[in-house]
Amino acid sequence: MRKYYNKIDRIAGSVATLKADNVGYEEIAKVQGSWGESLAQVIRVDRDMVSLQVFAGTRGLSTGDKVHFSGSAMKFAFTDDLLGRIFTGSGEPRDGRCELTDNLVEVGGPSVNPAVRLMPNRMIPTNIPMIDVFNTLVEGQKLPIFSIPGEPYNELLARIALQAEADIIIIGGMGLKYDEYLYFKDTLESGGVMSRSIMFIHTASDPIVECIQTPDLALMVAEQFALEGKKVLVLLTDMTNFANALKEISITMEQIPSNRGYPGDLYSQLASRYEKAVVFENGGSITTISVTTMPGDDVTHPVPDNTGYITEGQFYLKNGAIDPFGSLSRLKQQVNGKTRDDHRAIMDGCIQLYSQCRETREKKAMGFEMSAWDEKLLKYGDAFESEIMSFSVNTSLFEALDKCWEILGRYFEPVETGIRSNLCDKYWPKKADS
């Protein structure tokens, strides 16, 4: 017995309000109008008034359009048939293939009990030395790439998708330009990984509500695969668009904004998505790498700021390279003690020297005389940038470590590096002439 309502009282932004009874909070409804049909979610019930967030937006919605409630929360199919498929933010096929209706699973369910989580402790090699050596990626980690809009963040994301070890790759695209969507699709196809990938894509021209749904769908599917013991890599780009969609909707709902117009629960909203990253006892895991573009390169902007507090570190993408300052993988200590005994020492030593090099460059720019020590630092910095930091370097962890020693040996005496003497004894490159 389906009950239809055909009197919508209020339409504002993407929200439609109508009189209805026996409706549950967060229930899914279907809105049918002359322009087509759309899913909608209950976002508030107040006495007999029900407010719906219409996924496709309210453009062209008529107060006389039909609404009926499904009786349950948002669900999406979970089957192996998902692999290789592309969907929109509301779960409709984007690839022109059939809709999936088997084994529906609720989207946005409760969080995982912390007591059943395992500690992430396996390194994910990426062959990017700025990640592997200096900020190692760990299975089950959540890491955003902080970037200003012009940087090649999607290229970096795609490279990680192709090079990192994962059973399943899920891409959640939010507010993507259509070209970017095609770029990801082509990269995955030509890289030969499309058959183990699933894409949920919301493009910049799609309705704003679907933008909010995108990560939820992607993460729900990821979670189901992880529960089956699969290692899932989730790539979300761009979470700033997601936050802006939240802002748009909360302002329409007349909520009091907290900081630059963003809703007060921005932190919780971002956290409930990022915290899906997990390692289960059965070996399944979700590793999340996201992109957060920083408006005006401002890391104190509410979106990167809140994100930084949630995620386990961040990669700063600057001038086409992962910047060692500020970039941080909080979980690296779980793995970099087991790789090679010089890993941590090289990690700290090289960065400390590079930091001094940057200071020296500033001094030089101001026209100061360079001491012998300054000269050493400058040469070292150049070598470090071109041989380690550059985006084009593609080399394994151990090779990268050896390279670091080689560069240090080229310019410094062991005592100047601040690296423990026993490690220097072991790894310091032997000079042919001494």
Add this chain to the structure above:
Amino acid sequence: MSVIGKIVTVDSNMVTAQVEGNVRQNAVAYCKRYDGVKLMSEIIRVRGDLVDMQVFELTRGLKVGDEVEITDEMLSVELGPGLIGMVYDGLQNPLTDMAKKVGIFLEPGNYLEPLDKKRKWEFEPTAEVGDVVKAADNLGKVKENIFDHYIMAPFMLKGEWTVEKLAPKGSYTVVDEIAVLKNSEGETRSVTMTQRWPVRIPLGIYRQRLLPSTPMVTKQRIIDTFFPVMLGGTYCIPGPFGAGKTVLQQITSRHAEIDLVIMAACGERAGEVVETIREFPHLKDPRTGRTLIERTIIVSNTSSMPVAARESSVYTAITLAEYYRQVGLNVLVLADSTSRWAQALREMSGRLEEIPGEEAFPAYLESTISRFYERAGMIELNDGRHASLTVSGTVSPAGGNFEEPVTQGTLKVVGAFLGLSYARSYARRFPAIDPLESWSKYEGIIDNEKVAFAHSFLARGKNINEMMQVVGEEGTSTDDFVIYLKSEFLDAVYLQQNAYDEVDAACAPERQRYLFDLVTRVLEHKFDFATKDEARKTFFKLTEGFRNWNYTPWGDPKLKEIEEEVENYLAGGKELEANA
């Protein structure tokens, strides 16, 4: 004795119900979902026959007209032996049991017993039949791990009661009757080892409150020497993300010389709790030889768990801490992060449509923070023993800017401020406590004057360094340059500490005093350098020597070798080898 109401509004985690009859502010209520699942809530506002409740669970599926059962009890915790070593959520549900009974996900509506009701404890009476007791007087004790866990007369008792019956030595569960008390009016009361206490009301029954006077040793040099904390004191750790707040809290939880640590993971990453849950059962507490989990309680309401329960989790944690202070222990609460708790307040305040204050935080933010920190303190218990509750809270200021309401509200009430800085963590100088911004009102393990002398180098060194940025190294006198090098040396070998080195991770007070004297000798020494390069080289070697010293175990003869070499050099002897 509960009242039934009906839901009229559901707005995210706030539910409004219509009720007839009396309701109590902060009372617990249960919203009954269509499938019979009851969702725990707390009354946070009453308007006529409408009550607004924050629901501690996802409200998905609640409908207008659904029943609400409103109890008369305020949100409370269960207290008694067996709390230590547990992992609770913000409502004191044991998470490990929850995983066994409910599964991987925290499905709404599951509430489990906080204490094991079947476990037997060896009870030994300390009072006698006929004794007159007041609230919180000892009746007996059980052994919980290494502690004497005193079983006390109920905290809610009013006036004097006589012990009518007292259980003899033997094993009992926490629900077995261990005593019967009677007052002058002939009322009797059965006493078990468990009690309940409302979390929002401070629990403190004592003869008097004392001024904190004993340093709490954290084994972090920069804290113990420069910005000390006292037992019974309060301190806060504000810092931008990535500066190492949580790492500092974790280090403290491992190494602090304290009886019991209560970690309140409030709205932070689940991964950090997992690390504690998984590692503490295997890590040794060097003071007792037992595992660290045997001196830890974890209250975990991580960022993806419902936000209302996050707000209550800090209260749950501090009430548990107050209980163990009542038992007679020195307890440390590590709240990480108070900003998330403040944000939870802000979310609810927004839903209640209260007039927002700065950054949309509610106007009562500051007084709420003050009341929380004021629950710390050193007390003299009814039986004359001293016990303390120390509170440490991290603050995560938006954009790393300390001028925001939560940081400012916290700075007013704490005794020490350990401000973490971006700059220091970028430069990999850990712990990234900014030595020039931070302050402490407490006295530490080293004489104030000596500390001030060493500290003066830091400010001077910074000034000289800034000047050098402008006038260059060649424009700086060698004397100034040496002061700069001395400040860098002090920073490198004393302030910085390698948390991942087995030896350096924890520096005992004895060792700190010793090292401090050695470092002071270098700071005091008048060097005579011909060139700045020579000065730099020497300090490289000094720094390396001292670093190696820091990595060498206490008592190892190698320490002496390094010291002798340094002494020798300072006395005008041969140049440093610095490869010791």
